[in-house]
Amino acid sequence: MAALARSVLVTGSSRGIGLELVRQLAASPRPPQHIFATCRDPEGPRGKALQELATQHSSIKLVQLDTVNLPSIQRAMQAVGYHLKDQGLNLLINNAGISSHATLCSLDSQEMLNVFATNVVGPLQEFLPLLEQAAKAGKEGLSCSRAAVINISSKLGSIGLCLHVPEAPMYPYRASKAAQNMVTRCLAAELQDKAILCMAIHPGWVKTDMGKEEAPLTVEQSVRGILTVLASVSQDTSGAFLDWEGNSLPW
Numbered sequence: 001m002a003a004l005a006r007s008v009l010v011t012g013s014s015r016g017i018g019l020e021l022v023r024q025l026a027a028s029p030r031p032p033q034h035i036f037a038t039c040r041d042p043e044g045p046r047g048k049a050l051q052e053l054a055t056q057h058s059s060i061k062l063v064q065l066d067t068v069n070l071p072s073i074q075r076a077m078q079a080v081g082y083h084l085k086d087q088g089l090n091l092l093i094n095n096a097g098i099s100s101h102a103t104l105c106s107l108d109s110q111e112m113l114n115v116f117a118t119n120v121v122g123p124l125q126e127f128l129p130l131l132e133q134a135a136k137a138g139k140e141g142l143s144c145s146r147a148a149v150i151n152i153s154s155k156l157g158s159i160g161l162c163l164h165v166p167e168a169p170m171y172p173y174r175a176s177k178a179a180q181n182m183v184t185r186c187l188a189a190e191l192q193d194k195a196i197l198c199m200a201i202h203p204g205w206v207k208t209d210m211g212k213e214e215a216p217l218t219v220e221q222s223v224r225g226i227l228t229v230l231a232s233v234s235q236d237t238s239g240a241f242l243d244w245e246g247n248s249l250p251w
Helices: 016-027 045-056 070-084 109-124 128-137 171-194 219-230
Strands: 007-010 034-039 060-064 091-094 148-152 197-202 241-243
Touching: 007 016, 016 034, 016 045, 016 219, 034 045, 034 070, 045 060, 060 070, 070 128, 109 171, 148 171, 171 197, 197 219
Parallel strands: 007 034, 007 091, 034 060, 091 148, 148 197, 197 241
Antiparallel strands: none
């Protein structure tokens, strides 16, 4: 099996799904040549698991990135570009995100804005020049091995489903994921002519700090499914909203 991509960048990779994505990518039979594992403080105590992984796999490069801080984004762009030279970035997985369980009664406007800044604005402005560079050098068609933006979404952001609102209102989180889904659709439409694939994927309800222990899926199961789906996406699935098993979800 061919490598998923020559170069992959994962945001929010110090824990949960992001950390497991880095782990499984590095351990795959044909790992990417470059795996950029980004988080806000990769050298600090929260980055310890990433630091240990990086000592085991030379393909992993730790990059400081705060997705709501423009100078941090620019520094990360420069660091990634230095490693990639003129080959560009093949695959960007926007995994960084924050949750909020605010209800209609407890909703705070600043909390809503903070969640939107991370979950919606971040994926809009990262690494496009490097993706365009990779797309120009790639083969025909759309794929993760050429150039792709994958946004980790949630079916809690599906307007069509509008699941379990009484049990989990989560107004800021739901609204931010619905907005992120719209961003994904717009990116897919705008970047198609530049040969950059864009799609959203729901990882399932996963046992992470965000998903909690009652979640039915382990992080290993979720990420294994995500990577299997990503290996099969093409021009036909650009602009799609899929789950970790490859099933289509309503927007």
